[in-house]
Amino acid sequence: MTATDETLRSSLALVSRAADYAARRHVKQRRKGASQEPYVNHLAEVVNLLAQTLEKPNPQLLAAAWLHDVLEDTCPTPEEYARTKAEIEKQFGPVVLGIVLEVTDDKSLPKETRKRLQIATTAGKSREARLLKIADKTSNVYAVAVSRPVGWDGPRVVEYIRWAQAVVASCRGLNAELEKAFDMAVSAAHAALLSSDPMFDHLFSNPRSDSQ
């Protein structure tokens, strides 16, 4: 095997091991949407968005994308969190763990604080963490368009989209193609909302046309 083949094999192995690990960790989880998709579909969507749009291949970022919700969503106790963190570092290395930690919210904080912190702190994170955050928000906003979470009314959808837009606005300028995918997801979510609740039309109208 050539050195190039060896490098390619270890990159592919890192990413596929991360997929395998994440699929096992999230095995009992479903997405919030009415269609109750397996959670792993969200992870695959995020990885795929990055793989399709990254200017340079980055296996550590793709591995981190598979693992990005493991600490936040599959560790109900501080002990489990610490054990999983050590396991990710051992199996995938400190660079992958570092990216995962950068995009992991502190679940001990109230939800509103966590949401505010994402807007305030994402811009100061690494390029990898910011790209991952945009891909994550793209997948989540698109999910709201195709399968709205059970119990979410129109105002809650509008608030969610606006929040996601504020987070992504804080880290634009990294990858035009990925940012375009986010904008398309927002348009799809708006269209889905307007088709079910035409009364929300005014919330998305252009302010300039309002004043005419």
Ligand code: ZN
């Ligand atoms: Zn996610």
